[in-house]
Amino acid sequence: MAIIGSLALTAVVTPASFAVASTSHERDHVVDPQDAALAFDKSAYTTITVTVDGQSVNVRWYKELCYVADPVEAAAQQSGISGSTTIGNTRCGYQSMNVFVPESAVGDQRAPVYFAVNNGGWMASYIKASVTAGGTYDSSTSNVGAALKAGYVFVDVASRSRGLVGADGSSPGKAPSAVVDAKAAVRYLRLNDAMMPGSAERIVVNGTSGGGALSSILGASGNDSEYDSYLAAIGAAGIDSKGRSTLRDDVFAVNAYCPITDLGNADVAYEWLYNVLGTRDATGSNAQAEDAAEIAAGFPAYEESLGLRNPDGSELTAATMLTTIKKEVIRSAEAYLKADAAHTIPALGENFVVASGGAGGSTTKSYVNDWIDVDNAADKVRSVDMAKYLKFVATQATLKTTPAFDAVGVYGNTTSGTETNLFGPYTQKYLNYTEFSWNNNDVAGDGSGLDDTGLTWKQYLAKKSTTVDDQLHLINPMDFVGTEDADTAPNWYVRNGTRDRDTSFIIGINLDRALEADQQVKDVNFQLAWNQPHAGNYDVPEAMAWIAKVVKKAGDPLAEGHH
DSSP: OOOOOOOOOOOOOOOTTOOOOOOTTSOOOOOOHHHHHTOOOTTOOEEEEEEETTEEEEEEEEEEEEOOSSOOOBOSEEEETTEEEEOSOTTTTTSEEEEEEEGGGTTOSSSOEEEEEOOSTTBOBOOOOSSOTTOEEOTTTOHHHHHHHTTOEEEEEOBOOBTOOBTTSOOTTOTTHHHHHHHHHHHHHHHTTTTSSSOGGGEEEEEETHHHHHHHHHHHSTTOGGGHHHHHHTTOTTBOTTSOBOSOOOOSEEEEESOOOOHHHHHHHHHHHTTTTSHHHHTTOOTTHHHHHHHHTTHHHHHHHHTOBOTTSOBOSHHHHHHHHHHHHHHHHHHHHHHOTTOOOOOTTSEEEEEEOOTTOOEEEEEEOOSEEEETTTTEEEEEOHHHHHHHHHHHSOOOOSSSSSOTTBTTOOOOOSGGGGSSOTTSSOOOOSHHHHHHBOOTTSSOSHHHHSOOHHHHHHSTTOOHHHHHHTTOGGGTTTOSSOOOOSEEEEEEETTOOSSOHHHHHHHHHHHHHOTTOOEEEEEEETTOOSOOOSOHHHHHHHHHHHHHHHOOTTSTTOO
């Protein structure tokens, strides 16, 4: 393993006009040039007006605040999930934030900060503005509107990640760049806490998919020193001239949806889930059957290595995983039925009607319910047929390829959208990060795999110069939850849809069980969201009520001992 060296910084005395927030958990420090350059100007805002639930709300917009002193220059032309685009802020468009302060939060040092990371699929996220002048928001369906109505400071956070093209043509968004940038944004808020509205001690991180994963690792790895050299390299706040951290980057709460996380083991979990009951075969999605079986075979040992337990104390292993998922599906269905007297689930033989949206508008499809038997009157599930349930999940949304997450370079594939290009050095387009894909890479000259290096995966990892294992580690919350070196967020709200086929249900369940076992974590609200796909923020009232609850329970952030 190899960790990139830190950038030496020179210390200077803090300007008298520059107030730096500190807590008892942070050492006294002399502010370096980067910190001085990151001073927040509370007068540099534009007032915009929006409508929330029919009421006019004035909002102060602090536009595109660069949260690092040494941002990485980006190329003007970028390619992302939505295609090619030209960006206007090449200097700091991927390392800045938009801060929106509703009137009710102006001057409020206690208001929570709703910290939205907008990455999809672990792709780089250019700066966006979720709050727009003249915009109309419904707080029952919009997390933006709900946050503004609650008097929270809303922050849109941009970050580097895969797909980013640097001004020099390199790929400066490789792991762990997205995590480092998110931590730098938190540090900016802490550095300027005394000057900014809201409390940096009440940061609530929200994200979906790759953003859910980024939220999770940010929440899990608070204050871990393994990131310090990376933070120093971009001029993040709170890194002194010796490369030591003088500020905290832990957060108060995580609100994550369908997190695409634990990437080093995501393929193993995916293939096991969709092969153990023959789901790939049943849906005609098993073009690489032998390889799928080979990948799936690694799951039992991996799951056992985690040492996790279910709420009833039973061990969470490959042998108990299907029963565990089944119980979570039942819990989800019964929670849905109990939430509203009008809620019902189709009887056996009746149809599930599934709506999906797209560029051409919303469409609906019907699927016969052959897998769950319910008593709607009693709000109870009588039975769930797991084989038929998994077939339903894989029918309403076609399964991913084998492998699902590290597919570039395998079977001659160089165009897959999987996360392979999140890894490797800045100068390389992609690097395989799992044993199967590394050993089976067959694209000559791509610099990845046994074919180009002459090294098997195990031999490659044994080299001291190898960094892909560090990259995997630094974006995986499972490596930090329950450890002594990280200050994991005390509050977690995590959702995966019961129709989400984008990652294995196993990943979310493992994260939940690890959080439940961490003594630092006080509140874990995990659930499979009934009849939801790979999506987020579909339960705004419920999520916001949970946030309000944990904020209230934590007490006054300005009081001694309430950090």
